[in-house]
Amino acid sequence: MLFVDPVFGTPLSIYIDTKVDDRDELVPLVKDNGGIVAPSYSNNVPYILVDPRKQSGQSLYRQFAHKKGRIVLNARWIHECVKAKQLQTYLQNWAGCKVDGTEPQIQDAPNQQPTIHAPHPQPPPAHIPFQAFSVEQQWDPPPTIQPEPTHPSYGDERWNQYSHSTSIDYRFRPDENNWSQSQYYVEPAFAQTYTMDEEEDSTPEAGPSTRPATPPEKARGRKRVRTAPTPAPPATTLIANRRLPARSPTPPARIVKSTYGGNLFTADDVIYLKKYIRYCHEQGMVLSLREICERVAVKAPHHTFYSWRRYCNKHQIRLGGYQMNADSPNDGEEGNEVVVDPTPSVRPPGGSIHHLRHHNQPPTRDRSPTPPRTLFRSTTGKGVAFTDEDITFLVRFLAYRKSQGKVDMVAFWKDVATKAPHHSRASWMKFWRRHKHELEPDNNGVAPAQDHPDKKKRYSRSDDILLARYFVKKVDGTSDKIFQEFARQHPSHPWKGWQEHFRIHKKKIDHLIEQLNNGEELNEDELS
Structure with a gap:
């Protein structure tokens, strides 16, 4: 069974576009290998197979390209899975079948364009002089062969003189005849249309050979192009x-x-x-x-x-x-090493990065630091983990750039991702934004506390009482400043951790504050 969920063993729902040429062959392949062919691309269908060379395939790609949990693939992905006898997923780069919107499209045959203009009805040549003649006579009397259109030369005061029984409407193109005012305007227009159609009908083979050679007219105005951030290489x-x-x-x-x-x-x-x-x-x-x-x-x-x-x-x-x-x-x-033992170079889960501040001083040499050479997979399976070597390299490289002069942060993050490509530029920036307060001194020049534990401690009832006693007095300032000052007084946890703990357990801490305001004594040994 190929098309089944590798974890739960349930059949995979696959939608195959109706415009795929070999759809009749692909449907039995999916069903014979344990999959389900969905009749439509509903919300519970993760795989959408299209022909990217056709307009319908590109349309489905634009619709589902950036939606979470949906993947648009080339229809030959089924053959690749059957050929490899394995489900080709993200780890195999979808067997090169992932649609990216840059595939060449099949152009319609250009010899079909003349047939679009051919069915347009053309007025008979005998109709032209009557139009010009009717404008000059102005309904005095109405002609017996063919009447003139009713509205152009009518006045409001003469509608009651018109006899419906004596007129027969032979109009072929009323919208064009209503605007004809003289013989000089009407005849060149019909002559031009007639000659153009004659040229197209007389040389139908000359048109297609010259039209593709003309370059398409460039669209005017600004076109906003959204460039997605470059992901880290696999x-x-x-x-x-x-x-x-x-x-x-x-x-x-x-x-x-x-x-x-x-x-x-x-x-x-x-x-x-x-x-x-x-x-x-x-x-x-x-x-x-x-x-x-x-x-x-x-x-x-x-x-x-x-x-x-x-x-x-x-x-x-x-x-x-x-x-x-x-x-x-x-x-x-x-290769003979035991790989299941914990490695000391990787930062343990739940640990603190404050101890790295002692090792993040740039070396006394005028060259950029050496990037890390060891890669660790994230425990959640969502990418590559950040190790102590990564953090040390990032801080030292930033210090080296600052020693060279003013730092261009745009170029800096590009260089970081180039030197250490196991993390993307966006991942490096996101990690720095989250942990900048732990690795850099404050804006006022006061360095964070140095005695943070290497391993995070659990928050106990005594921590909640410390927060309650601190907030009994009305503290002024922003949230960051308040908890930074609190962390200097109580360095058992980082200030960001104090802030997050207070946000999550605010109701419990507010209850303790209310008890303190009522004059009650808080016992740390009491169960929370």
């Missing part, structure tokens, strides 16, 4: 495979039932999990622990994805790093 392109392609380890065959329901984790399960993590690491598959658990749940379905992930979290199984552009000759020996 992590797999920044590292080299440690070993040649090999088979993945064999899943365990022994299953032990639990008396409480479900299955027990045996020694074979643990060995298989560690072998599979090592296999992914050696093959250069930059996967997070969550993504590895998703794959293991498919290969060893006697435990669900949630069970595999819970086991990894409970036993603190961690992934190692990947060397980027490693020039070391000992790559083969590095």
Whole structure:
């Protein structure tokens, strides 16, 4: 089964555009391989397959290109999945079938254009002199062969003299005849139309050969082009495979039932999990622990994805790093390392980055710092994690640029993303905005507290009482200034953490403030 969800095993809903040429062949392929062909592109259809060379395919791309959870692919993606015997997803770059809107479109045949003008009815030549003659006579008397149009020469006072029984309406093109005032105006117009049609009908083969040669007229005015930010290159392109392609380890065959329901984790399960993590690491598959658990749940379905992930979290199984552009000759020996042990160079989850401030002083040399060479996958599977090496490089590189003179921040972030491409420019900027207060001194020159713990502490009832006693007195100033001053007095947590904790638990802290205003004593040992 190819077209099934790799985690839950449910069939994937795929919409195939009706304008796709080989749609009749693709529909059975999807159904035979476990998928569902959706009749329309509703909200629950993640895959939309089109022919990007046609206008309908480009229209669907423009409609769903920037919508979350929808992906527009070339219809040949189905053949690529069947050919590879694997679902081609983001990790395989969609087998090169992702539509980006730059595909060449099929142009309509230009010999169809003359047929558009041919059906236009042309007035007979015998009709022209009567039009000019009728204008000169002005209904005195009405002609017996063909009457003149009724409105142009009529006055309001003569409508009652008109006889309906003596006139017959032979108008062919009333809108054009109403505006004809003289013979000089009417005849050149019909003659020009007649000669133009004659030229088109006489040389139908000459038109198509010359029309494509004329360049299209450039649109006037400003056209706003929205340029999307350049994403970071895929992590797999920044590292080299440690070993040649090999088979993945064999899943365990022994299953032990639990008396409480479900299955027990045996020694074979643990060995298989560690072998599979090592296999992914050696093959250069930059996967997070969550993504590895998703794959293991498919290969060893006697435990669900949630069970595999819970086991990894409970036993603190961690992934190692990947060397980027490693020039070391000992790559083969590095492949024998145990990659499931925690690595000291990666910042532990939930830790603090304040301790890096002691190491972020720029070295005493007149050159830019060396970018990090180790890549760690994010635990959430949403990208690449920021490590201590990344933070140290960012702070030192900014200090180096400041020592060179005025810093152009636009060029600075471009250079950072160029030197350390495992994070995009937007990711570097976003990380700096979030943690700038922890790595830089305040605007008034007062450096933040230096004794922050390396590991974050839990907020207790005593912390809530400290906040309540501080806010009993009416404190003036902005929210940032208030909590920065509070963090200097109580450095057990960073000021941003105090601020966020107060925002989340404001009702509880307001209740403590009310108790203090009533003169009640607050006991720190009391359950909150």
